[in-house]
Amino acid sequence: MTDSEPLLRVDRMSRHFKIGNALSRSTLHAVDEVSFTVGEREIVAIAGESGSGKSTVARVLAKIYKPTSGEVYFQGKPLSAIRSRAEKLRYSGLAPMVFQDPFASINPVFRVSHGVMRALKLHRPELSGDQRFTEAVRVFDAVGLNPGAEVLQRYPHELSGGQRQRVGFAQALAMRPKLILADEPVSMLDVSIRIGLLNVMAKLRDEERVSILYITHDLASARYVADRLIVMYAGHLVETGPAEDVLSKPQHPYTQLLLSAVPDPRAELNVSAETDRGEPPKVINPVPGCRFRFRCPLAIAECHHQTPQLLELSPGHDAACFVAQSGAEVKAF
Amino acid sequence: MAHALADDQSGLASPPRREPVLEIRDLSVEYVLESGIVGAVDAVSFDVAPGEFLAIVGESGCGKSTLLFGISQLLNPPAEISGGSVQFHGRNLVQLTERELAAVRWKDMSVVMQSAMNALNPVQSVGAQLKDAMRAHGMTSKSEILQRSVEVLSMVGIDPVHLKSYPHQLSGGMRQRSMIAMAMLFTPELIIMDEPTSALDVVAQRSLMAQIKDLQREYHFAVIFVTHDMSLVRHFSDRLMVMYAGQVSEVGPTQQLFDHPHHPYTAGLMDAFPSIRGPRVQLTGIPGSPPNLARPPSGCRFSPRCPKVMARCETDPPPDYQVEGTSVRCFLYDVTGGSQ
Numbered sequence: 080m081t082d083s084e085p086l087l088r089v090d091r092m093s094r095h096f097k098i099g100n101a102l103s104r105s106t107l108h109a110v111d112e113v114s115f116t117v118g119e120r121e122i123v124a125i126a127g128e129s130g131s132g133k134s135t136v137a138r139v140l141a142k143i144y145k146p147t148s149g150e151v152y153f154q155g156k157p158l159s160a161i162r163s164r165a166e167k168l169r170y171s172g173l174a175p176m177v178f179q180d181p182f183a184s185i186n187p188v189f190r191v192s193h194g195v196m197r198a199l200k201l202h203r204p205e206l207s208g209d210q211r212f213t214e215a216v217r218v219f220d221a222v223g224l225n226p227g228a229e230v231l232q233r234y235p236h237e238l239s240g241g242q243r244q245r246v247g248f249a250q251a252l253a254m255r256p257k258l259i260l261a262d263e264p265v266s267m268l269d270v271s272i273r274i275g276l277l278n279v280m281a282k283l284r285d286e287e288r289v290s291i292l293y294i295t296h297d298l299a300s301a302r303y304v305a306d307r308l309i310v311m312y313a314g315h316l317v318e319t320g321p322a323e324d325v326l327s328k329p330q331h332p333y334t335q336l337l338l339s340a341v342p343d344p345r346a347e348l349n350v351s352a353e354t355d356r357g358e359p360p361k362v363i364n365p366v367p368g369c370r371f372r373f374r375c376p377l378a379i380a381e382c383h384h385q386t387p388q389l390l391e392l393s394p395g396h397d398a399a400c401f402v403a404q405s406g407a408e409v410k411a412f
Numbered sequence: 413m414a415h416a417l418a419d420d421q422s423g424l425a426s427p428p429r430r431e432p433v434l435e436i437r438d439l440s441v442e443y444v445l446e447s448g449i450v451g452a453v454d455a456v457s458f459d460v461a462p463g464e465f466l467a468i469v470g471e472s473g474c475g476k477s478t479l480l481f482g483i484s485q486l487l488n489p490p491a492e493i494s495g496g497s498v499q500f501h502g503r504n505l506v507q508l509t510e511r512e513l514a515a516v517r518w519k520d521m522s523v524v525m526q527s528a529m530n531a532l533n534p535v536q537s538v539g540a541q542l543k544d545a546m547r548a549h550g551m552t553s554k555s556e557i558l559q560r561s562v563e564v565l566s567m568v569g570i571d572p573v574h575l576k577s578y579p580h581q582l583s584g585g586m587r588q589r590s591m592i593a594m595a596m597l598f599t600p601e602l603i604i605m606d607e608p609t610s611a612l613d614v615v616a617q618r619s620l621m622a623q624i625k626d627l628q629r630e631y632h633f634a635v636i637f638v639t640h641d642m643s644l645v646r647h648f649s650d651r652l653m654v655m656y657a658g659q660v661s662e663v664g665p666t667q668q669l670f671d672h673p674h675h676p677y678t679a680g681l682m683d684a685f686p687s688i689r690g691p692r693v694q695l696t697g698i699p700g701s702p703p704n705l706a707r708p709p710s711g712c713r714f715s716p717r718c719p720k721v722m723a724r725c726e727t728d729p730p731p732d733y734q735v736e737g738t739s740v741r742c743f744l745y746d747v748t749g750g751s752q
Contacts, residue, residue, distance in 0.1 A: 128613040129584070239701040240472065269471045269640050271684045274697035296613055303686035303695070326688065340618040341688045342643040358583050358616065 084155040085116040086257055086290055087140070087174075092149030094135050098363070108362040109135040111314045112149065114389075117258060117290050122280060124293040124305035124322065126337065130359045132314040133294045137262045140292065141176045142167065154257070172202040172254035179263040181243035185235045191246050192231040195219070195253050202254040218249045221287065222279050241272035248279060258290045259283070265300065277304045298341050302326050307395075310334045313359050313370040316389060320396030330398035332411035333371045339412040369401070377402050377411050432459035433601050433634050434483070439496035441475070441482045444489075450706045452478040454658040455496065460602065463632040465625070467649035467666065469642045469681070473702050475658040476638045477526075480606050483636070484523050485513055500602070518545050522595035526607040528587035532579040538565075538590050539575030545597055564593040568623060585616035589623070596627065602634045609644065621648050643685050646670055654678045657703050657713040664738025674740040676720050712743070720744060 094110040110132040117123045125133045138144045140151060142158060151158040153174060161170050178184040185194060192215060199211045206214060219227030222245040235243060244264055251259050261280070265273040281304050283289045295301050301308055301322060308322040310331065318331040329335045362370065369375070369382040381401045389397040390404050403409045441453040452475045460466050470476045481487045483498050485505050498505040501520060505513065517523075525531040533541055542561045551557055562572040568589040579587055588608055595603050605624075609617040625648050628635060639645060645652065646666065653663040654677065662675040673679040680698040687693075700717040703709050709716050715725040725743055733745035 128615060241701065270642065271471050271640075271681055271698050272701070274684050274686065274695045275699075277686070278694075278696075298614075299686045299688045302688060303692065323692070336615060338688065340614040342614075342618070342641070342646065343688050358585060 084152070085118045086121075086154060087117040087292075088152040089113060089115050089136070089140075090150050090152065092136075092139065092146045092151060094132075094139055094144055095147045105363045108314050108365055110139070111362070111365075113311075113314075113316045114149075115309055115316065115319060117292055119257075120284055120288050120290060121307065122284055122291045122293055122305045123307045123309060124295055124301035125309045125311060126295055126298055126301050127311035128296060128337075128359050130313065130361065131311040133296075133311050134262055136311075137176065137260050137292065137294050140174065141260055142170065168202065172198075173256055174258045174260060175251040175254055175256050176260040176262065177244070177247045177251050177264050180267055181240050181247060182235075182267070184247060185243055187235050190232055190234055191238070194246070194250050195231070198250050198253050214253060215249075218252045219246075221252060221283070222246075222249045223275065224249060239272070240268050241275060244268060244276055245279060248276075248283065252283065252287060252289070256289055258292060260292050260294075262294045263296070264293070266296070273300065274303075280304050298326065298337055299343070310337065314362050315370055315386075315399065317371065317400070318396075318398040319389065320393075324393070324396050328393075328396075330392050330396070330403040330409055331371075331400045332375045332377055332402075332409060334398075335409070335412040336374070369399075375411060377409065431462075433462050433500065434460040434636075435497075435499040436483065437497050437499070439479070439482055439498060440494045441478050441487065441491055442494045443491050445706075448706050451494075451708070452491070452658050452705055453482060456655075456658075456660055457496075458653060458660070458663060460634050460636060462601065463628070463634055464651065465628060465635045465637065465649045466651050466653060467645035468636065468638045468653045468655060469640060469645065470655035471640060471702050473705070474655045475705075476640075476655050477606055479655070480523070480604055480636065480638055484517075484521065484604055486523070514548070518595075518600070519549055519598045520600050521602045521604065522597075522600050524588075524591050524595050524603060524605040524608050526610060528584070528591045528608075528611075529579065531591060532587060534579055537576050537578055538582075542575070542594060542597065545594060549598065560597065564596050565590070567596060567627060568593045583616075584611055584613075585620060588612065588620060592620075592624065592627070596631070599631050600633055602636070604636045604638075606638050607640070608637075610639070610641075617644070624648070642681055654681065657708060658705055659713060659741060660732075660739075661714065661742070662738060662740045664736075668737060672736065674735050674738060674745065675714075675742050676718050676744070677714050680717075680719075712741075 091112045091114050092110065093112055096107045096109055098107050099105045113136060125136060127133045139146050161167055185191065195215045196211055199206060199214055215231055216227035219230055224230040224242060224245050265276050268276065277300055280291055284291060293305055305322045308325045309316060310318040312333045318325055318334045325334065326338060329338055360370065367386045368384060369387050372378040372382040379401060387399040387401050389399045391397050392403060400409065437457045438455045439453060440451065440455050443450040443452055456479060468476050478491060482493055493506055539561055543557050546557050546560065561575055565572050565574065570586055570589055574582065582590065609620050612620060637645060637649060649666045652666040652669045654661045654675065656677050662669065662678045669678060673682050683695055684697045686695060698717055703713060711727045712725040712730050715721045722743060730741050730743045732739045732741050735745045
């Protein structure tokens with residue numbers, strides 16, 4: 080990380096959607112006032128349940144959505160200033176996206192070389208045809224598709240889900256990115272091959288000097304691969320800090336709930352019937368207040384009137400919870 | 413350490429000494445395609461005891477869902493049962509006609525599918541779909557139907573106001589719960605579940621698992637639960653069956669399989685999960701990918717990916733060996749050392 084400006088800085092960014100018909104206009108607050116940074120060579124995981132707004136964050140960063148308010152700075156420059164086609168192309172090469180579904184994100188009628196070669200032609204026009212091929216082989220080898228020269232000639236249907244997702248990472252890598260936006264890249268894969276892909280992500284960070292924003296609902300995989308962890312609930316960022324720190328000393332009751340729900344074969348489990356049956360709310364025309372208060376066993380009066388802000392509780396570890404900020408020990412789940 | 417005995421034909425790991433609800437013998441399912449025959453399930457045998465929770469785990473394409481469809485006689489062409497029997501209540505389901513099967517379905521055995529969104533009818537309310545199933549089994553009294561509908565929804569923790577709700581008005585967790593409510597209508601002896609939690613978030617997933625276990629404790633039905641996530645069933649299943657490439661690699665009491673996995677594939681699966689607690693360790697997963705079942709490897713089907721492969725694994729298909737209460741399809745447990 081540089082001292083001055085991080086690679087990516089998200090500053091009080093919100094994204095709202097208009098829903099309903101002419102008679103009932105309402106606003107869905109998918110993401111509200113989220114701020115975080117991603118440094119150089121860093122894997123940052125955003126964890127949360129469906130509807131927490133984590134994919135919306137990724138889509139704003141990929142410039143699929145414009146933020147409703149707030150700003151995103153990439154290498155110090157605001158994304159809203161990117162207007163020309165050339166600038167957009169440059170940005171999408173520096174911050175490409177890898178999608179969730181490896182079966183839908185690769186064109187089935189072309190060999191897998193097609194996507195990589197096209198990306199190279201578009202984003203690195205200085206390369207000759209031969210150089211493009213050499214580079215394609217290099218990125219395929221880098222993500223563990225060996226031998227690259229041979230795998231490039233295959234069609235998507237000849238590859239397994241895990242291999243296809245590696246193709247997704249290879250395509251991203253071919254553009255010489257600074258930051259890969261990975262939206263649930265392993266959730267469609269079998270448990271047994273997920274780990275291989277997580278190792279690829281760590282390798283890209285260590286050897287190719289790429290940062291990764293890893294969107295996931297799986298805390299165990301976030302712990303395995305991420306340097307820092309961001310937990311989102313109902314559009315709010317509720318806790319952030321070094322991954323190990325957040326998971327070993329979770330300060331927000333929601334993080335504790337998520338953590339308690341992770342199936343861990345190595346741990347003893349008290350199979351109690353007393354489990355949380357709540358679900359994340361759809362945030363439509365919200366009033367101030369902590370959005371987790373209805374599921375939170377520790378909620379106090381303040382939680383119902385005021386929205387808690389992120390505060391640093393220990394070095395680099397922030398949580399948005401009045402109870403935790405009051406200095407009391409939080410043990411909700 | 414391993415007290416290996418000769419293969420005792422049944423391939424079973426000491427089932428409880430009660431009459432099983434379900435006995436499956438040498439069940440094989442093939443997909444008959446133009447390009448050739450794909451043996452998706454290869455001579456699988458096992459029993460399910462009354463009230464037992466049997467989990468079946470394996471990677472995509474290992475045949476676990478095809479096996480379930482084979483058991484419940486829901487296979488569609490090009491898939492067909494090419495051999496074996498499914499004994500349920502002393503009757504071989506494979507030989508029953510559709511009409512005879514209809515009497516068994518819902519009543520004695522029900523199936524909960526992976527995607528509740530696709531399994532529920534989107535243009536009918538939940539109540540109408542419950543009514544449908546009850547009508548099909550001869551319940552006609554409106555008040556009885558309503559009473560039972562309210563009962564089953566409350567069992568799974570859904571407010572009965574949702575009888576009037578359509579599937580799209582329910583959350584993923586509630587849809588899956590209403591599927592389970594439907595399966596519970598006649599308190600069957602066996603409920604077959606195909607990855608019912610895979611579309612759910614962790615919190616909803618854990619609460620659904622706890623719910624299934626609670627219901628099972630109360631109503632004593634047996635469950636066959638298919639999943640690719642072993643860690644999910646660790647605390648809920650009595651027995652665990654690991655499938656690989658259409659065959660059973662290992663089956664035994666869940667606790668024991670987790671403590672001492674015998675088959676190298678089972679051990680590999682165990683090492684594929686990052687843990688949320690304890691030290692952060694580098695994991696490798698299982699290299700390679702599952703074989704194409706149109707051309708399964710000769711010998712042991714796991715041999716191309718196996719870290720402990722021996723010469724004979726590549727030529728001879730291993731039988732099942734009984735080791736410490738589990739049944740393992742692996743030559744490592746052949747005490748004779750392959751001299752026969």
